[in-house]
Amino acid sequence: MCGLAGMLLAAPGREQAALEQQARRMGDALLHRGPDDSGVWADAASGIALAHRRLSILDLSPLGHQPMASDDGRYVLAYNGEVYNFAALRRELEGLGHVFRGHSDTEVLLAAFVAWGFDDTLQRANGMFAIALWDRAEQCLWLARDRVGKKPLYYGWAGDTLVFGSELKALWQHPDFDNDIDRDALTLLLRLDYIPAPHCIHERCFKLMPGRVLRLDAAAVAAGAAAHRPDQQQLPFWNARERMQQALAQPFLGSDEEAENQLDTVLRDAVGLRMVADVPVGVFLSGGTDSSVVAALMQSQSSSPIHSFSIGFEGSDHDEAPLAKALAGHLGTDHTELYVSGADALAVVPDLPAMFDEPFADASQVPTALVAKLARSAVTVALSGDGGDELFFGYSRYQRALRNWTMLGRVPAPLRRWMAAHAHTQGESSRTGGLAALLAETGARGIGDVYRNRISRWRDPVAAVIGARGAGSFYDLADPLHGAGSPADAMMLADFSTYLPDDLLCKVDRTSMAVSLEARAPLLDWRVAEFAWSLPLGMKQRDGVSKYLLKRVLGRYVPQDMVHRPKRGFGAPVSAWLKGDLRGWADELLDPARLAAEGVFNVNAVAPLWARFKNGERKWHTHLWNVLMFQAWQAHWKQVRAGVSRA
Structure with missing residues (x-):
């Protein structure tokens, strides 16, 4: 690295x-x-x-x-x-x-x-x-x-x-x-x-x-x-789309047992290749399916306990550290865990602009930076479980988008046209759910439009940026797969092509490299990806169990009660931060006079959301965090450029 x-x-x-x-x-x-x-x-x-x-x-x-x-x-x-x-x-x-x-x-x-x-x-x-x-x-x-x-x-x-x-x-x-x-x-x-x-x-x-x-x-x-x-x-x-289309055209036709054997084989080889190094190697272990599979396959190929690392959050109701510790105990890893306070997490925030040096607003960047720092204290290479959700239908938002797309198909065409005509009047209120959110999806041309609405923060970001015309992305495609595969496949492709490299992998790269740690992702071996794309959806989700086949592989190495656990995000309590310790920081960056002087954001679009959030309205912290990350980045960028010699 x-x-x-x-x-x-x-x-x-x-x-x-x-x-x-x-x-x-x-x-x-x-x-x-x-x-x-x-x-x-x-x-x-x-x-x-x-x-x-x-x-x-x-x-x-x-x-x-x-x-x-x-x-x-x-x-x-x-x-x-x-x-x-x-x-x-x-x-x-x-x-x-x-x-x-x-x-x-x-x-x-x-x-x-x-x-x-x-x-x-x-x-x-x-x-x-x-x-x-x-x-x-x-x-x-x-x-x-x-x-x-x-x-x-x-x-x-x-x-x-x-x-x-x-x-x-x-x-x-x-x-x-x-x-x-x-x-x-x-x-x-x-x-x-x-x-x-x-x-x-x-x-x-x-x-x-x-x-x-x-x-x-x-x-x-x-x-x-x-x-x-x-x-x-x-x-x-x-080309991910072409490779996925080819895999779908030649689907896996074997049994569950044959699929499990093949996935175990290719994953085992992918993990083994990534354990090769002339320096100490470990694994990020959250206790979830993806990192648990990686840890299990690492330990099964090591003659000594592998290093595993997890962090816990003091006072959190969604702390995965006990799950990770229990799994590490079963596998016999050399496990290190660190419990951090809110103050520990908030101490990372001022470092984010320099760490990412392009504005980046996935708030899980904070706990990711903390676990990378912990791992670097003992190893130079750490394997991660990134990719499992995008390849094996792991996100609950996929199911919500499919539900909404099915519901829209049942709405009579005249009523749908009327609803779509009124959708533009909803603005950012569609983020709050209810009828406004439903109206925002009524004009959908395909599953791509429904999913784009599911994953969007600002629904009309052009209105918030002075002089902007907007820019397109993979998520603007009505059908990301161009007619091949199912709506579920199309959503997974969109995330694999965009969210995975530009959010998740960017986050891991910047936070790990900030402490000179190399991160490796065996689930993203191209052979694993192409095999996953060939699998029918029923091997990825069955009877309400997501990542079905991946969990079958995990079940070879750990007890079933460690396999079937509710999914928990690796996030950060941004709303509580902005109401508490970060409120003064945010007040300064979102000051209307400052916004007007800088001339980037439309004050009338941003300032009211901050005021409504401070008055107790829900949801707006997601809108505000990406504005704040840009504001903090902009100040850092200008400071760095001011110090560059022009000689």
């Missing part, structure tokens, strides 16, 4: 020393992602510079140093992540005559690029990664991101220079990165609590989408710099 940064000039012209110095500043902004080593490589004649910060996981020796050049000198690589099947790829390459100096997966990747080319190597690689590869022969830069989007990669323009990096804080270090706020992208934050790829909070700046590659040379950089919104040309090497 590491951090990368770099730049490609539209036309060479900077001196070698200046290029290296600028790249080093960008890389050093990512110190937290890689405290063990740093490196810079530049070629002034080509106008390219790469920087790397290393968190040593495999091959702790200097032979794993990056940026790393291929043996034939053609490629130079800066890479963040892990290729879990590197040992199998290495054996194959050795059979072709390649001789390795060390045993890092970085060296394997470079040899693979030489032997098989860029696209074929990505197809063969099973892992999580963000890649910046300079091709000296073609004089082009390749950027790539793993299939699911576990590792982040931003790119954009600083004047006429392409800049890129693992986090925005690296791009901010370029003196010409004066890109303002993308107000259309901001409306996505208000709706979803995060900004999905390819959008970014800054103008002329983007996120590479999962499973995509981008090829850029000097001419493309110059054209992008001249365009108002540069053409991205993100090309897929793996």
Whole structure:
């Protein structure tokens, strides 16, 4: 796990020393992602510079140093992540005559690029990664991101220079990165609590989408710099929708027992691959199905107790720590738990803008940051259970959306048209439930529209952002699967393509890397995903039991009373915070005079919600938290940019 940064000039012209110095500043902004080593490589004649910060996981020796050049000198690589099947790829390459100096997966990747080319190597690689590869022969830069989007990669323009990096804080270090706020992208934050790829909070700046590659040379950089919104040309090497459609076209036809055996086999291999490291490895254990499966499969493949970590909340009615402790006791893990107070949680809030450096408003970022810090006290790698809900129909909101879609189908067409005509008058009141919420879904074209309403915070975010026109996302599709599969499949695909990479995986990446901890997600091995997509819905939900098949696998390792437990969210009591210790902080950030002076938010849209919330109206804390996260981020961004040398 590491951090990368770099730049490609539209036309060479900077001196070698200046290029290296600028790249080093960008890389050093990512110190937290890689405290063990740093490196810079530049070629002034080509106008390219790469920087790397290393968190040593495999091959702790200097032979794993990056940026790393291929043996034939053609490629130079800066890479963040892990290729879990590197040992199998290495054996194959050795059979072709390649001789390795060390045993890092970085060296394997470079040899693979030489032997098989860029696209074929990505197809063969099973892992999580963000890649910046300079091709000296073609004089082009390749950027790539793993299939699911576990590792982040931003790119954009600083004047006429392409800049890129693992986090925005690296791009901010370029003196010409004066890109303002993308107000259309901001409306996505208000709706979803995060900004999905390819959008970014800054103008002329983007996120590479999962499973995509981008090829850029000097001419493309110059054209992008001249365009108002540069053409991205993100090309897929793996497409979740296409893969899901293929899986649905060839469904699993075996019995429950056969499905259970196959899922156990592929999960066991996915977990085993992710336990390979030259540093201590542990697991985040919440006590829920997903993390429990991962912990059970880890312990079954370890000759000694694995490290497991959980946090509990003092005075909480929804504390999962006792469940995690009981499960750890049954499995025999070396378990560490920490109970935190409200004050402990609130102490994290001021650090959030610097931790995420793009506004992000999923409040579970707070407990996630706490458990990552706890795990880092004993291990350098931690496995998580992310992905189970999106692959195995785990969210109760799926069931509510299906219920509403079925109900709408029973409403007579004339009445539905009348209701839809009046839906626009509801505004943000549809968030409070009841008739207003029902009216908001009456004009739905398909399950996608119903589900979008289910997961939206602000229903009309354009009205809250001055000068915004709005921006689209995967959730705007009436049918995300384009006619294939069921409405349930369509919702799971939408979450897998958007919510999973841009909320859940972003949250885990930023909070874990803030403390130099590598997080790995075995349930998101692409083989697990494609097998899950081939399963009928009845193997994911049956007789009111969600994640049915995953729970059958868990039942092989733990007693049934540890399998069938009610699902609990990993959230934070935002409403209580805003009424209590955070009220003064929020009052300052939401002050109408401040909002008016900054000119981003419509005061008449935001200020009344804060007033109504303080007067005891429910629900508005979800609207207010994403506004507050932007406000806190904006202050941090301006402070950082003010300190960047323009020399």
